[in-house]
Amino acid sequence: MALLYVIATPIGNRADLSARAAETLTSVDLIVSEKPLSSKKLLDPLGIKTRVLPVFAPGKRFAINPVLAALKSGEDVALISEAGTPGINDPGGVIVAAVRAAGHEVRGVPGANAAVTAASISGFPMDEFIFKGFVPHKKGRETFFNSLAAIESAVIFYESPHRIAKTLTALAEHLPNRYLCVARELTKLHEQSLVATCREVAALTETELPRRGEFVLILAPSGFVPQD
Ligand code: SAM
Numbered sequence: 001m002a003l004l005y006v007i008a009t010p011i012g013n014r015a016d017l018s019a020r021a022a023e024t025l026t027s028v029d030l031i032v033s034e035k036p037l038s039s040k041k042l043l044d045p046l047g048i049k050t051r052v053l054p055v056f057a058p059g060k061r062f063a064i065n066p067v068l069a070a071l072k073s074g075e076d077v078a079l080i081s082e083a084g085t086p087g088i089n090d091p092g093g094v095i096v097a098a099v100r101a102a103g104h105e106v107r108g109v110p111g112a113n114a115a116v117t118a119a120s121i122s123g124f125p126m127d128e129f130i131f132k133g134f135v136p137h138k139k140g141r142e143t144f145f146n147s148l149a150a151i152e153s154a155v156i157f158y159e160s161p162h163r164i165a166k167t168l169t170a171l172a173e174h175l176p177n178r179y180l181c182v183a184r185e186l187t188k189l190h191e192q193s194l195v196a197t198c199r200e201v202a203a204l205t206e207t208e209l210p211r212r213g214e215f216v217l218i219l220a221p222s223g224f225v226p227q228d
Contacts, residue, residue: 002071004099005078006092008085008111009042011214012188021109022046029075032063034090035082042080055079055091062091064098071104085113089133089158115156118183118216121193122154125221129154135167145174148219155219165211171219172202179220185213195226 005024010016025031025048033039036052043052053063070077079086079095086092096106119126135157136144148155148171159167171180176199183193190213194201198219201209 001105002074003076004067004071004096004104004106005076005109006086006096006106007078007080007109008113009039009080009083011084011112011114011117011186012191014042014045016112016187017042018109018111021111024109025050025078025080027076028078030067030070030077031080032067032077032095033080033082034086034092038082039080055081055095062094062098064095067095067099068102068104071099071102083112083114085111088113088115112187114158114183114186114214114216117186118181118193118218119154119156121183122181122218122220123195123226124154124179124181124218124224126154128221129156129218131155132157134158134160135163137163141170145170148175149222151219152222154221157217159215159217161212161215164215167217168198168202168211171198171217174198175219178222179224179226181218181220182209183216183218184209186216188213195220 007021007024031050031052032055033052034055036054053066056062067077079092081090081092087096099106115131130153132155177197179195180198180201181195182201185191
């Protein structure tokens with residue numbers, strides 16, 4: 001029976017593509033990618049010439065029909081996102097749901113994920129956490145920040161370089177004394193991670209914490225204080 005493989009790809013460092021991910025990408029008959037152009041950089045060095053379809057083409061629908069047609073005719077399909085684990089804050093989940101609904105089997109090929117990588121280096125207790133995805137940037141933004149104080153567990157969220165400065169300021173206003181882990185450019189050349197209170201983080205200079213690149217922010221569980 002044909003399979004849909006949901007394959008994690010690197011979030012920066014190409015060496016983080018697992019051997020099994022490379023093997024699976026080589027063996028499938030069709031690859032569905034969130035960003036076919038950026039996937040070329042991953043697939044070309046592996047010599048993979050397999051057909052790559054976009055998960056979602058602007059103005060068109062999700063590539064559900066071609067995926068279901070391929071599976072039905074016995075072809076294995078791989079789903080990849082622009083970076084990291086498909087379906088975690090990217091559109092891959094829609095394809096997975098449709099494939100499941102049609103009765104096909106789905107297998108995961110695990111690997112990089114920005115939230116989990118940041119969680120693992122934060123030093124915060126992570127027995128329980130809430131993942132909020134991207135901070136809302138218009139509607140719901142104020143409600144989002146107001147809701148954080150009542151959450152006792154760690155809270156993980158993603159932020160873009162365009163809004164990171166504003167978000168750090170808002171966190172300092174709402175939760176000045178709560179500890180925050182900022183993980184920037186994970187696995188890349190300018191990787192940086194630090195832990196300080198929200199007020200201290202917002203006061204860091206551009207040299208100490210450039211507001212550029214990709215960010216994961218993790219609020220520590222309430223009451224957490226780093227031990228000396
Ligand atoms: N599916 C991806 C995953 O498994 O991590 C996440 C996709 S989401 C559209 C992209 C966001 O993840 C970025 O805006 C950033 O917040 C975070 N991110 C991705 N790569 C990162 C990296 N190398 N360092 C820090 N954050 C990263």
